[in-house]
Amino acid sequence: MQIIKKIDELRTIINQWRKDGLTVGLVPTMGYLHEGHKSLIDRAVEENDRVVVSDFVNPTQFGPNEDFESYPRDINADAALCEAAGASLIFNPEADEMYDGALTFVDMNKITKVLCGKTRPIHFSGVCTVVSKLFNIVTPDRAYFGQKDAQQLCVIKKMVKDLNFGIEIVGCPIIREADGLAKSSRNTYLSSEERKAALCLSRSLNIGKDMINSGETSAAAVVGRIKEEIEKESLAKIDYVEMVDLNQLESLETIQKPLLCAMAVYIGKTRLIDNFIME
Numbered sequence: 001m002q003i004i005k006k007i008d009e010l011r012t013i014i015n016q017w018r019k020d021g022l023t024v025g026l027v028p029t030m031g032y033l034h035e036g037h038k039s040l041i042d043r044a045v046e047e048n049d050r051v052v053v054s055d056f057v058n059p060t061q062f063g064p065n066e067d068f069e070s071y072p073r074d075i076n077a078d079a080a081l082c083e084a085a086g087a088s089l090i091f092n093p094e095a096d097e098m099y100d101g102a103l104t105f106v107d108m109n110k111i112t113k114v115l116c117g118k119t120r121p122i123h124f125s126g127v128c129t130v131v132s133k134l135f136n137i138v139t140p141d142r143a144y145f146g147q148k149d150a151q152q153l154c155v156i157k158k159m160v161k162d163l164n165f166g167i168e169i170v171g172c173p174i175i176r177e178a179d180g181l182a183k184s185s186r187n188t189y190l191s192s193e194e195r196k197a198a199l200c201l202s203r204s205l206n207i208g209k210d211m212i213n214s215g216e217t218s219a220a221a222v223v224g225r226i227k228e229e230i231e232k233e234s235l236a237k238i239d240y241v242e243m244v245d246l247n248q249l250e251s252l253e254t255i256q257k258p259l260l261c262a263m264a265v266y267i268g269k270t271r272l273i274d275n276f277i278m279e
Contacts (some may be wrong), residue, residue: 001083003075003090007098007137010052010091014138022049026140028131031055031092032072033081036175036183040144041085043172050088052138053078059095060105061126072188091138098133105129108159111249115151115262116273119239127152128159135165142168146175148182150260150275154249174274176202182274189270197235198267201274204229204241208261209276219243219252222261230265239264239271246277 004010017024025048027040033055044051055078062068075092082090105125111117112124135143145153153171160169175183180202181195190198204226211222223241230236244251246258262275 001079001087001090003079003092005093005097007093010089010137013089014052017050018139023141024048024138025051026134026138026143027051027053027087028134028143028145029053029055029078030057030071030185031078032074032185032188033078034175034183034185036146036148038081038085039175040146040172041082041087043170044142044144045086047170048140048142051086052140053082053087053090054134054138055090055092056098056130058098058126058130060099060129061123063120063122066120067186067189072185091134098130106132106159106163108155108162111151111158112155114244114249114251115240115242116264117151119264124152124155128155131156132159132163132165135160135167140167142170144170144172146172147277148174148184148273148275150262150277151249154246154260180206182272184272186270186272190267194235194268194270197233198272200230200233200236201263201265201272205261205263205274205276209278212255212278217255219255222255226261226263230263235267237266239266241265246279 025044027044029037057071059068079090106128107125108128117124145156157169160167179199181198207229208222208226216222223243226241227238230238241263243261246260258279260275260277264271264273
């Protein structure tokens with residue numbers, strides 16, 4: 001698997017692909033790839049002639065008390081997964097290559113201030129900036145993002161529309177472990193006891209879905225029951241649980257579709273996210 005570290009080298013390769021009339025897909029990641037990432041790569045390989053997987057732990061989206069230094073990294077394992085999935089190459093730059101003397105950042109209002117944005121105020125500026133840079137470097141026809149980061153997916157779609165990027169954004173379903181836990185690089189932080197405790201996220205979301213499917217119309221009632229289920233777990237501490245309109249991320253009082261029910265929950269010191277969407 002070819003691993004490219006320099007922007008100019010990557011652009012030279014992509015320019016040749018373009019001269020050959022090939023389509024390009026991009027899968028942006030922070031590495032430590034798992035089956036969730038592989039599902040994105042698989043979809044990209046199906047729909048494009050060439051696929052670039054970016055493998056970059058982006059420092060600008062981590063707050064001062066977050067886990068940038070300890071975030072798991074394993075480029076060799078990532079390369080093996082990408083090669084097996086049929087990706088064309090990995091873009092694995094250093095931070096200085098991406099941000100050498102940078103003074104320009106991309107920010108967004110409203111939908112970045114809710115949900116995860118409430119407690120991670122710089123996060124989405126970092127996400128929007130690095131994704132914009134990747135779009136400008138790779139110039140993909142399509143880019144692939146997972147539904148597990150549902151707010152991020154919504155933010156990227158809005159940014160692409162607002163800034164007139166000529167790129168199709170493809171959202172892909174959450175990939176879960178056999179017991180329901182959403183796959184995440186941060187799952188590696190969990191002890192065996194915490195790993196069991198983390199099942200309260202998917203379990204509580206299933207309860208919420210069942211309530212809606214059974215005719216519950218009060219968003220507060222659904223959210224309250226979800227919180228109640230999480231709070232039964234002594235190792236869990238809720239950051240937020242919210243029911244919002246899928247497009248504008250505005251809080252709902254009455255169940256109206258399309259909707260997003262999203263949560264962030266600390267299991268011990270590890271912050272996990274999960275959600276469900278109803279179209």
